[in-house]
Amino acid sequence: MARAGLTADRVTLAGAQLADEVGLDHVTMSAVARRLGVKDASLYVHVRNLEDLRGRIALLAADEKTIRIAEATAGRAGRDALVAYANAYREYAHDHPGRYTATQIPIPIDPELLAQAAGPRRAIELTYSMLRAYRLDEPDLTDAVRMMRSMLHGFINLEAAGGFAHARPVEDSWVRCLDALHALLTNWHSQSHREGDPA
Numbered sequence: 001m002a003r004a005g006l007t008a009d010r011v012t013l014a015g016a017q018l019a020d021e022v023g024l025d026h027v028t029m030s031a032v033a034r035r036l037g038v039k040d041a042s043l044y045v046h047v048r049n050l051e052d053l054r055g056r057i058a059l060l061a062a063d064e065k066t067i068r069i070a071e072a073t074a075g076r077a078g079r080d081a082l083v084a085y086a087n088a089y090r091e092y093a094h095d096h097p098g099r100y101t102a103t104q105i106p107i108p109i110d111p112e113l114l115a116q117a118a119g120p121r122r123a124i125e126l127t128y129s130m131l132r133a134y135r136l137d138e139p140d141l142t143d144a145v146r147m148m149r150s151m152l153h154g155f156i157n158l159e160a161a162g163g164f165a166h167a168r169p170v171e172d173s174w175v176r177c178l179d180a181l182h183a184l185l186t187n188w189h190s191q192s193h194r195e196g197d198p199a
Helices: 008-022 029-036 050-073 078-095 097-102 111-116 119-132 140-160 170-186 191-196
Strands: none
Touching: 008 029, 008 050, 008 097, 029 050, 050 078, 050 097, 050 111, 050 119, 078 097, 078 119, 078 140, 078 170, 119 140, 140 170
């Protein structure tokens, strides 16, 4: 029988905490069971398998990250919103590296769980809404989302891996990157404009 009080949410949170400590790739059902003080079999009453657990961690992280970004960007627009968004995004990755990883890699997620989850949908809405303030329309809007995500994720990954060994403070480079991102978005030329330019 499952231990009294054990729920899918508790198992997911234990897995997320473990992922932050040892890395998502090192999370196992046995390790989560030990953390909760139960036998492995008790977990399977609440989550189907390790893949299911990883999907639940990804949804938890998406929800947490989105809430943090929403709070940071509330009432802001333009450069202020962009900087607040980027800082909240990066801070979440620093605070919860394992959970952040779960939001960045393809993990199969139960369609029913995904349909009920607000985090992923809200994340898309927040991101697109912020970038629409730069007067971007499709397909430029999606291109801008991909470009921004690549910049943020690339910087965060290099930073986490110790890839910035130069003496210049990383924070100074971060600020300059956000300045450059804002300038690029402000001066973005539309797809239709480019296609209409003479060769």
